[in-house]
Every structure is written in structure tokens, then in C-alpha cells.
Amino acid sequence: MDFRLTEDEELFQKVVREFCEKRLRPRSREIDETEQIPLDLLKQMAELKLLGIGIPESYGGAGATAMMTALAAVEIGRGDISMATAVFYLLEAGWSYILNLFGTEQAKREVFPPVVAGDAFIGIATTEPGGGSDLANTKTTARREGDYYVLNGEKAFCSGVIESAQRLPEGGGHLTLVRTDPSRGYNGMSFIYVPIRTEGITVTQYKDMGRMGISTGGIFYKDAKVPAKYLLGEEDKGFYYAMSGFNAARTQVAAACVGAAERALEVGIEYVKQREAFGRPIGKFEGVQFEIADQYGMTEMIKLAVLKAASLIDQNPHPDSYMQSEITKIVSIAKLFAPQIAFETVKRAMMWYGAAGYTKENELEMGLRGVMSYMVGAEGALNIMRVILGRELLGKEFIPYK
Ligand SMILES: Cc1cc2nc3c(=O)[nH]c(=O)nc-3n(C[C@H](O)[C@H](O)[C@H](O)COP(=O)(O)OP(=O)(O)OC[C@H]3O[C@@H](n4cnc5c(N)ncnc54)[C@H](O)[C@@H]3O)c2cc1C
Missing domain, CATH: 1.10.540.10 (Acyl-CoA dehydrogenase/oxidase, N-terminal domain)
Known part of the structure; x- marks a missing residue:
């Protein structure tokens, strides 16, 4: 090591x-x-x-x-x-x-x-209006017709819809989880790259509260014909490809949250060194120093988890690797705690600033709104990380639902 x-x-x-x-x-x-x-x-x-x-x-x-x-x-x-x-x-x-x-x-x-x-x-489309956590309930269908899959259904809360549908010169698309065999639950889903500028596809945009620079919206498929060459791996195995993708993406989500926490500490520490109250810099008060120590410690701890996840993925890139359970555990730890640590660090740094933390002059308020997206669910809700950890630690038979 x-x-x-x-x-x-x-x-x-x-x-x-x-x-x-x-x-x-x-x-x-x-x-x-x-x-x-x-x-x-x-x-x-x-x-x-x-x-x-x-x-x-x-x-x-x-x-x-x-x-x-x-x-x-x-x-x-x-x-x-x-x-x-x-x-x-x-x-x-x-x-x-x-x-x-x-x-x-x-x-x-x-x-x-x-x-x-x-x-x-290029992004991901798994969430549907009926929910994003219970992907076994995916309703969007894809029917094979010759060299094409014909998609019908609806995805929700997908990032990058406007960038791919309208803004970027060559468009792009989403890896999309669809049901190819309705009778087989998890084993009847496929993962297909769907170019968003396909006939039969329309998009809507939501008004988010944060991370405003990238759009989020719905994608509607009405007899949208997607070339079969865009199927990932084998038909009906898509659920497993999607899950291994989540490990890769969640590691990076956690890394970005570490960055937000580091930045909040950086600007927060600078501020408490020069802002004075009661005749001294507020950084001289233990109440403030202890908060800085706590948030720094937690940020460093979760950074280690993030880098361990990245390192394990590099050493075992294929989802069939015997290390998969270890990877899933450390990734879930990273995605469970990094957004919470980042949120708390940004929040405390805003409070060190006092009223000046509550203005748009200050970058921290953007951080609070942005990191919140990872608290509510982007790339997987926090409780789902706990569900995954529970399954890995107790065994599959302890999943409370099937
Ligand atoms: C800004 C933003 C961008 C997003 N981008 C994308 C994207 O690009 N592509 C995409 O496909 N999706 C995207 N999502 C959706 C995201 O993946 C979902 O929000 C997430 O999977 C949770 O689904 P949900 O919001 O439908 O909540 P639900 O699944 O309805 O869950 C609601 C609440 O119930 C809790 N819950 C659910 N099941 C359990 C359980 N078994 N035990 C305990 N608690 C439980 C959850 O933790 C959550 O708090 C994005 C979301 C946001 C906010």
C-alpha cells in the first residue's frame, strides 16, 4: 500500500x-x-x-x-x-x-x-417518473425489430438533456435502462446507448434549485427506433452493466464532493483568520477551530475512501472481478458519506462567514445548492447506499423486499 x-x-x-x-x-x-x-x-x-x-x-x-x-x-x-x-x-x-x-x-x-x-x-437514463431507487420496476420497453430496438416509455430527472438535445453541436445521448423481457425482472433488462436526437424522442427541462449549469429533464420515447449496434453487451443483462457503471460514477461523485468540501475549508479558513469579533480573529475561538478540525478530518477520511475505491476499480476493472463486493462496499461508503460531509462543511463555512455567507457574493451558497443534489438522490439516494451496504454485509437473503 x-x-x-x-x-x-x-x-x-x-x-x-x-x-x-x-x-x-x-x-x-x-x-x-x-x-x-x-x-x-x-x-x-x-x-x-x-x-x-x-x-x-x-x-x-x-x-x-x-x-x-x-x-x-x-x-x-x-x-x-x-x-x-x-x-x-x-x-x-x-x-x-x-x-x-x-x-x-x-x-x-x-x-x-x-x-x-x-x-x-454522454450520460445515463435509468430514473423514471415512478422512481429511481427501485430500478426493477423499470417500465420503459425496447422491442427488437430487425436491426433496431423500438423504445416506448419515459425517463425522468436525467442530466444533460438540453445539452445533448439542443446545445452541443453533435448532440449525444444516454445509456438507457429498458425492459426487453417483461417476464424476467432484473434479468429482462437491457442497457442501450440512445442518441437523444432520434425521431420519436422529446425532452422536457425541470427547474432545479442548484448546479444550474447542467440541465435536468425528462425524456419521452414514442416508437423511437435505436440501432441495435448501440446495445451494450448481451440483451437482458443490462441491469448488471448499469450497476457496475454506478460504481464508477459514484466514485467520481464522491470525489467531486471532496473537492467542494476542500474549497469550503479553504475559503472558510482564510476568512476566520482575518474576520474579527470581540477584539480578535474569530479563528482564535476554539468553537470555530474545533469545527474546522472536525470538517477537515472528515474530509480527509472520506477522501481516502474515494481514492481506495478508484484504486480498486483500476486494479479490477471488470465487473465480474472477485473484488466486486469490496468495490461495491467502498464505493457505497464514499457515496453515502461524501455528500453529507461536503454539505456540512459548506454549511459550517457559510456560518463562519455570518451574514456574508448568505449572499450571492459568496460562492459557498452555490455549493450548498449543488451538493444537495447528491443528498436527495443524484447517482443514487443515500438510503440506497445503506441498502447496498446492508446487502453486502448481511447477505442477499436480508434484502427486505424482492
Ligand atoms: C439533480 C439531479 C440529477 C439527476 N440526474 C440523473 C440522471 O442523469 N439520470 C438518471 O437516471 N437519474 C438522475 N437523477 C435521479 C436520481 O438517480 C434519483 O433521484 C435517485 O435514484 C432516487 O430516485 P427518486 O428521486 O425517484 O427517489 P425514490 O426512489 O422515490 O426515493 C425517495 C426516498 O425514499 C428513500 N428510499 C427508497 N427506497 C428505500 C428503501 N428501500 N429503504 C429506505 N429508503 C428508501 C430514498 O432514499 C429517498 O430518500 C438525478 C437526480 C437529481 C436530483
């Missing part, structure tokens, strides 16, 4: 941090207010090969490890504490990783290059 980063990782981290401090953070308020990530900023990220970061070099990507991906997610979370840029980044990283593992060669050759260039988006 070696807790040091390699030289390459350290250099990479430095380059990404510099980009985030010089180019991204100065525009984070603009991202929040205009409700979009400027296209020129996406192009700058593309130049640094940050988009679809794990996509192999043969498709134009950086072929980054999960560790590198997580290091960058931390920096991007620190750079744009609203979480919008981190969400864009990590969804592309997590779900292109799964398309790379299970997608057809043809699909990868078509989908990856525009994602890497910042001209298209």
Missing part, C-alpha cells in the same frame, strides 16, 4: 488545479447565473483531454485511470463549487467507461470522438 501519488498523477493534478483556479472558478458564478457551461470552457477542457477522460487513446481520449479521473473530479469540484461542471465531467467519465467496457466497436467509434472534443454529451 502506497499513499503517495505517482509523479504523473501529481503533475496531472497540478495542471488540472491550475486550469480550475485560473479558468474555471472565475466563471463559476457565470455558469450558475446563465445556467450553462460556456462552450469555450468545454473546449478548453477538451484541449486538456478532461472530457470523457477515461476514453482510450485509440478513440481520441486520454485513457485515464479511475484514480486520475477522481483526482480531476476533486479539482473540478473545488473549481466550480456549484457542481455543474463536475457533474458534466463525471457523468461523461463514468458512463463512457461502461460504454467502453461493453459497447460495440462501431458504437464506440461513433460516440466517443465528439464526446472527447466537447461537441457531444
Whole structure:
């Protein structure tokens, strides 16, 4: 076990941090207010090969490890504490990783290059209006007809709908969980990359409270014909591909939350060193120092869990690996606690600022709204992380429902 980063990782981290401090953070308020990530900023990220970061070099990507991906997610979370840029980044990283593992060669050759260039988006569509936690209840269907699947149904709360449907020049799409055999529960679902600009697909946009720079919305499928080459792996095995994708994406969610917590500590510590009350800097009061110590300690602890998850994924990339249960456990720990630690750290830092923390002059309020998305459920509700941990620790027969 070696807790040091390699030289390459350290250099990479430095380059990404510099980009985030010089180019991204100065525009984070603009991202929040205009409700979009400027296209020129996406192009700058593309130049640094940050988009679809794990996509192999043969498709134009950086072929980054999960560790590198997580290091960058931390920096991007620190750079744009609203979480919008981190969400864009990590969804592309997590779900292109799964398309790379299970997608057809043809699909990868078509989908990856525009994602890497910042001209298209790749995300995930599993949640439906009936719920996002109980995916066994998925209702959207896909019927095979020759070289196509015909989709009918509806997905909800999907990130990146407007970016892919309207904003980015080459569109993009979502890895979509569909029911291909209604009689077989989990074993009757497939995972298909669905280009959003397909005839028969329409989208709506929700008005979110935070991470305003990336859209969230519904996707409707009415006899939408999707080429069969976009099926991932084998038909009816999609549920398992989706679950392994969640491990990859949730690691990065947790990494982005670590970034938000680190940024809150950074600005909070600076402030308490210079703001005075009762004739001394408020940082001299133990009540404030102890809070800083607690939040720093928790952030460091969860960062270790995140980096362990990334390291295990790198060592055991295939979902059939014997290490899968270990990976699932540490990822669930990371996704369960990182958003809570980030939320609490941002909240406390806002309170160290007093009234000045409650204004839009202060970046922390964007962090509070953004991190909240991971508390309510994005990439899996907190209780679902507990359900997964319970299953791994007690055994499948202890799942309370079937
Ligand atoms: C900003 C944002 C972006 C999102 N982006 C995407 C996306 O890109 N693609 C996508 O597919 N989805 C996306 N989602 C949806 C997300 O995946 C779901 O919110 C999540 O899976 C939870 O589903 P739900 O919201 O329907 O809540 P429900 O499943 O209805 O759950 C509601 C509450 O009940 C609790 N609960 C449910 N089951 C149990 C149980 N067995 N035991 C204890 N408690 C339980 C949950 O913890 C939760 O608190 C996004 C959500 C948000 C907020």
C-alpha cells in the first residue's frame, strides 16, 4: 500500500488545479447565473483531454485511470463549487467507461470522438417518473425489430438533456435502462446507448434549485427506433452493466464532493483568520477551530475512501472481478458519506462567514445548492447506499423486499 501519488498523477493534478483556479472558478458564478457551461470552457477542457477522460487513446481520449479521473473530479469540484461542471465531467467519465467496457466497436467509434472534443454529451437514463431507487420496476420497453430496438416509455430527472438535445453541436445521448423481457425482472433488462436526437424522442427541462449549469429533464420515447449496434453487451443483462457503471460514477461523485468540501475549508479558513469579533480573529475561538478540525478530518477520511475505491476499480476493472463486493462496499461508503460531509462543511463555512455567507457574493451558497443534489438522490439516494451496504454485509437473503 502506497499513499503517495505517482509523479504523473501529481503533475496531472497540478495542471488540472491550475486550469480550475485560473479558468474555471472565475466563471463559476457565470455558469450558475446563465445556467450553462460556456462552450469555450468545454473546449478548453477538451484541449486538456478532461472530457470523457477515461476514453482510450485509440478513440481520441486520454485513457485515464479511475484514480486520475477522481483526482480531476476533486479539482473540478473545488473549481466550480456549484457542481455543474463536475457533474458534466463525471457523468461523461463514468458512463463512457461502461460504454467502453461493453459497447460495440462501431458504437464506440461513433460516440466517443465528439464526446472527447466537447461537441457531444454522454450520460445515463435509468430514473423514471415512478422512481429511481427501485430500478426493477423499470417500465420503459425496447422491442427488437430487425436491426433496431423500438423504445416506448419515459425517463425522468436525467442530466444533460438540453445539452445533448439542443446545445452541443453533435448532440449525444444516454445509456438507457429498458425492459426487453417483461417476464424476467432484473434479468429482462437491457442497457442501450440512445442518441437523444432520434425521431420519436422529446425532452422536457425541470427547474432545479442548484448546479444550474447542467440541465435536468425528462425524456419521452414514442416508437423511437435505436440501432441495435448501440446495445451494450448481451440483451437482458443490462441491469448488471448499469450497476457496475454506478460504481464508477459514484466514485467520481464522491470525489467531486471532496473537492467542494476542500474549497469550503479553504475559503472558510482564510476568512476566520482575518474576520474579527470581540477584539480578535474569530479563528482564535476554539468553537470555530474545533469545527474546522472536525470538517477537515472528515474530509480527509472520506477522501481516502474515494481514492481506495478508484484504486480498486483500476486494479479490477471488470465487473465480474472477485473484488466486486469490496468495490461495491467502498464505493457505497464514499457515496453515502461524501455528500453529507461536503454539505456540512459548506454549511459550517457559510456560518463562519455570518451574514456574508448568505449572499450571492459568496460562492459557498452555490455549493450548498449543488451538493444537495447528491443528498436527495443524484447517482443514487443515500438510503440506497445503506441498502447496498446492508446487502453486502448481511447477505442477499436480508434484502427486505424482492
Ligand atoms: C439533480 C439531479 C440529477 C439527476 N440526474 C440523473 C440522471 O442523469 N439520470 C438518471 O437516471 N437519474 C438522475 N437523477 C435521479 C436520481 O438517480 C434519483 O433521484 C435517485 O435514484 C432516487 O430516485 P427518486 O428521486 O425517484 O427517489 P425514490 O426512489 O422515490 O426515493 C425517495 C426516498 O425514499 C428513500 N428510499 C427508497 N427506497 C428505500 C428503501 N428501500 N429503504 C429506505 N429508503 C428508501 C430514498 O432514499 C429517498 O430518500 C438525478 C437526480 C437529481 C436530483
